[in-house]
Amino acid sequence: MSEAVVEFLTFTVDPSDQAGWIAHDDKVWTAFLRRQPGFVSKQVWTDRSNPGLVHTVITWTDEQSWKAIPGDELSRVDAEMGAWRRPLVMRVFDAVRST
Secondary structure, three states, X not given: OOOEEEEEEEEEOOHHHXXXXXXXXXXXXXXXXXXXXXXXXEEEEEOOOOOOEEEEEEEEOOHHHHHOOOHHHHHHHXXXXXXXXXXXXXXXXXXXXXO
């Protein structure tokens, strides 16, 4: 049985745009996520081996909480990214142990 579910998103963001993208993502997505039941944490990582990639790691108490967010709300928040929207690749992980 998993302890949590991790949403792992990878975005392609030009290194010269990363500070602006991260700031806007924090203002839009992180602010929204903090208000969601089941949200635990969010980390944003840059990739040393590929400087054009930014990884966002979002931890949820369970998948049901994550998936309970209505699609129209997700679309609205995504639209708020405006010119900062970037395509993403999503992976999902189950936390089986933490120390």
